[in-house]
Amino acid sequence: MVELPMVRPGLPLERAALAGWAVAGALGGAALLALAASGVPVTLSSGWRIGAAILILGTIAVVYRFLRPSPRLSLGAEASVQLICILLSAGLLVQAGAVIGAGIPYADAFLWQADQALLFDWVALDSWVDAHATVSLILEWAYFSIGWQLAGVVVALAATRRELRLRRFVVATGLTLAATCAIFPFVPALGYDGFLGLGQGEPELRLEALRAGLVDAIRLDELVGIVTFPSFHTAAALLLAWAFWGLGRLRWPGVALNAAMLAATPFHGSHYLVDLIAGAVIAGLAIIASGRAAGPAGAARPVAIAGGYSPSREENAGKA
16 A cells, blocks of 8 residues: 655645634734724623634644644634634624714615616515515525525535635635725615615614614624625625535535525615625625735645655646
């Protein structure tokens, strides 16, 4: 039996891994500064489940990287910790941003006018969706699949050792959220439902409360999405579709699911068409930037320690 050569990650993988932590750290630092500026405290005890998850996954990452090497487990656990930190920091950042930007008027009228210029008739389309119960249920399920999709794609990419794609996905998600958080305070909006007086859900009520100074403290277990422009759901649909594209048999199911999530976003997310366009542009730029973060080659190049060279799984599968 021929023993396979041991390999170590090449520069692109190392750079992509560091980029993930850099983005997570930058978002965390920005969240702390924004919270300090907003003057709204955070109830840390409300996030004990999140803290426990980070601690457990972090321990798994360390143990299975250094003590009992298992690339799949260590990669999946580390990427999960990065993603949790990125999502948590972004959630806190937009809450603080709503308070800081309370003096900026809502941009709904401008966004609505932009949709009118694009001949987008949200009311007619929303009425059609509501009149077709099956379509509405499918779109609703697809829209709210974002949570388990984020977890599932990490598991799938780690299990198949698509390390470079997984690390780029984490970086691209972080960059997308950073851009979203930076834009949101200057373009606050309630969305179609709130603007047209069709009712307000939890996100709209939360945004109103934050802007009115009615929130005494932010609970980590009650963070809700309050961003209308740009649409993170749109960006996430494209990022997830890109991630699934490297997963062989899961490619087309993943693309189909995220196409449905994208189609659901204007209705179940009460988004303007221009929200979707902005989210799509940000996601595309974030994917490109994640490739730059991995280096000019944009692909893993393992270097053999002994016994010759062994190409990575991603090199065998080709680039995407």
